[in-house]
Amino acid sequence: MFSKILVPVDLDAPEVAAKAMATARRIAATxxxxxxxxxxxxxxxxPEKEAALEARLKAYIDGERGELEMDGILNLGGSVAREVRAVAEEMGVDLVVMASHWPRLDDHLFGSRSASVALHSHCSVLVVR
Structure with a gap:
């Protein structure tokens, strides 16, 4: 049913995406x-920040990969929700698995990133809390 899963990860707080990554890993294995x-x-x-972020992304993926096929993309200078949607469409992603957080006041006013991805993506989106 799913052949390519996209998991957004904040490299400054990878623990936030831990449940989403665990869920994506189970689905991918199955x-x-x-x-x-x-x-x-x-x-x-x-260029300096980009090289450091690329190295952090590679280290994160190496720590999560195990036996699964896993790759990464680093996007600089964009809106998280917009970039996730664009990459999902461009890369032919079947499923986006992303973490949620407890809503803040501005999320109630403007909507959260996960809500934006879920509402406007061409593929299925699983939000993990």
Whole structure:
């Protein structure tokens, strides 16, 4: 049913995505799917920061991979929800598995990133709390 799963991860707080990654790993193992990890940071392109973030993303993936097919994408200078949706469509993702958080006041006013991804994505979205 699923062949490619996208998991957004904040490299500054990877523990937030731990349940989402565990869920994606179980689904991928069952379905024989690959996992694509995306990290989006609002910082504009800076070669020094980019190299450090790429290394952190690689280390994160190496720690999570196990026997699964897993790759990563780092996007700098964009909106998290918009970049997740764009990469999901561009890469032919079947499922986005992402973490949720307890809503803040601005989430009630403007909506959360996970709500935006779920509402506007072309594929299935599983939000894990």
């Amino acid at each position: 379905e024989g799917a690959g996992i694509l990890v995306i990290s989006v940071t609002p910082d504009p392109k800076d």
